[in-house]
Amino acid sequence: MKRILFVLILICTAAIKAQAQPQVSFFVQADEDDWQLFMCKKISGDLFTGGKVILITLTAGDEGYGTGSFNGSPTAYYLAKERGAVFSSKTVSDFSYTANYPFSYAIPVAQNVIINSKNLVKYDYGDPSGAGEIVNYFLRLPDGGFNGAGFPATSNQSLMKLKQGIISTITSIDGANTYTWNELTNTIFAIILSERAGDPQFYLNTSSLDNIYNPGDHSDHIYSSTAAQEAVMPQLAIGINEFVFDYSSSKPDNLSNGDMENSAAAFCSYGWSLILDKYPSPFNSTTRAWFHQEYFAVKRSPVGVVPITLLDFTGSLQNKKVLLQWSTSAEYNSKQFEIEKSLDGITYNLLHTVPAAGYSTSEKKYSYQDADIADINYYRLKMVDNDGKFKQSNVVVIKTNELQQSIISVTNPFSNKISIRFAKIPQSEITLSLVDMNGKQVLNKMINKPSTRLVEIETGNTILSKAIYILRIECDGKLYNIKLVKE
């Protein structure tokens, strides 16, 4: 069904240049070994067809050891588990996607990436084009234990407590990041946007929140899934598959020999990392019981497309101007970017319109320079599709406390009103006078500490002939002389 929809979309966007894109799929789980035990067949299948798989693991799975170790291991338990997930990722990619025969890629090394202002650990394995690629993100949040009570070593924090408001923030065990619940879901969505490449539709795979279908599950499983599903809920182009996790061992075997062997191999590679560092082998009767089943249900099929993948939207102050920059990783049916600006963060007005690429599968960069800036400037992007649908970006705030007072613009020529825009809101009273070329003052006004940067003076009943005048402005201890033309 998804494929049919995908084809229809491509037909509807006839102007779109046909280009093969890897199918992207996202798997969000609590622990480093969840996907091998509960979702391995799906992952292997996605890779086999040339897809790209992104694994987002929310907790450190530290089982209360925090950043510590045991059994005399020289390596922190959570790091051995992370490496295990990376090992099993390579294992599954290598046996599922064999286009690189007779070679395979090197075991990836950790990268630190900033996403949604969080410093995340990422491992990227495989073909950079995306086919057969498998990417791991580790958020390293505290293990909440089965009941979500947490562990003393990590101040009894847990995803469950965060969601339920029992705690307001949760900090990764390595101290790198602290999240509110909204920051967590926004970070998950930001990861998804940054990794989706050109795929217009894709699936989130996670544990089921249906207590009848997936009863008695681990608290971290449930709340990882809750976070992920909330992250994508407004995006109907992202489908959701819900998997049975812990309870699957109570259900009948449904995997073929080959799929069971794949699951065993994936989990074996995970366990290999542990036993390399003196941790007990996790290949025991409990975990083996999960090799033989994999159950999932489609909770939501994807509808439509995610119109634009905005990688980032940033602003910076440069030479008394604001440089706004943004980039997209993919665009489908996009029309334009409307830059909206506000001085109070509440009321936004259209500042400028930038045409969009329309269709793009590669990264596109855009920029706009705003010279008319105030002390505090709020910007946001409105990303508009050809069908009129739109989406708004995050808000960029530029403060210009260091900005020196100056005159930004003056109505010139003028008729019966002169508008003066200051760089900053004047901090004192303003004296304005208009002097003709004979040195005669024809207009004089005083304005007491205006509330905005824009000051307007009416010439009113004063009859001014069409000629050249000098506007003298005294403001914040400075004197400005500006030549104006009367129409």
Added chain:
Amino acid sequence: MAKRLLFIVCSFLFSSGTLKAQQDVSYSIQAHEDDWQLFMNSKIVADLNATGKVVFITLTAGDAGNGDGAYSAGNPFYLSREMGSVYAAKFAADITSGATPAPVPTATIAVINGHNITKYVYGNTVNYFLRLPDGDFDGNGFPITGHKSLQKLKLGQITSLTSVENSATYTSWTDLTNTIKQIILTEKGTDNQVWMYTASLDNNVNPDDHSDHLYAAHAGQDAVSAMLWVGITEFIDYATSSMPDNLSVTDHENAAAIFNLSEWGIIEKQYASSYIENHKAWLPMDYFTVKRNPVGNAPFSIIGEENLSSNNLTAIPMIVSITSPVFTNKDVSMIISPYEKGELSTTIYNNEGKSIFNLITTIDSKEGKLINMGKLFTTKGRYVLTNTLNGKYIERRKITVE
């Protein structure tokens, strides 16, 4: 037929005197680094589960025509396969022992029968890698290793076989089998009866097998032909993939995991994975038959105080089996594996160094020979037995009579 009779006689001779082994030892002799994982997995794991020791003797480098070269990130292909086998052995040992996992073992060089052989020891597993050239499926070998193969050595088409990295040259088939024999004796510890696992040499049972599989089995079985205390279990190799699944769920899981570890050695060095359908088809089943039960007892341990051969009078013990323990007024027999035809002089000395028995035996072939010395002893104590073959091969063993 003569051998069969010998086995029956031996079983009577030694039935009352078999000592329980402190640790059972089994030997897996295979051509390639991943053969035991694919064809013998359940047996290996069962032995380890029973706290036995498993010795893997891998004869070829499995280099697939690359010799000691590489086609990936600078690591020779055969070394990646070796490490895979070591990883698989460690994983099997870890899941069966329950002990705290130890680090991956490092290689040592063992000098066996005058040859340098790479050896890894982990837990109850030992790996020996002889690194002989891959002979390819048909035994014709590869250009990079001079088209040499086990098959050609056995059939006399070549006179020697050198390991791919030139660490050892085997100057004859017998040189190779004597080396395997020496490994078996070195590793048997105090076990009096051991098992050898090889590919089946019965073409009806194990048709269309790889040449290296078959000739590795020949080498292993030739090595123990006269060592009747070594039982032989023959496994079906390639043909199992067309046979019904027969492993338990647990054994099947183990096979998948252990073969995966073997593959990990390869993929971590950036070679492509073989964990694909044509190999996985061998995971759900193991088929084997007992070709020969062990009969009699191994010679006295060559370790510890019983070893009087430390002066290396003979490189390979001639005595392959002897009544043990020995009792007063009971028959004493031994089986020898002679190096050549000729005359064997057997003398027994008492604790004072006085000769109390002498026997001359004509050796008319190199086949194993049973020698019954009758009721030799009337007094308990410690004695020394000396065998001298043609006046030049001398072997001495200490005997304790109870």
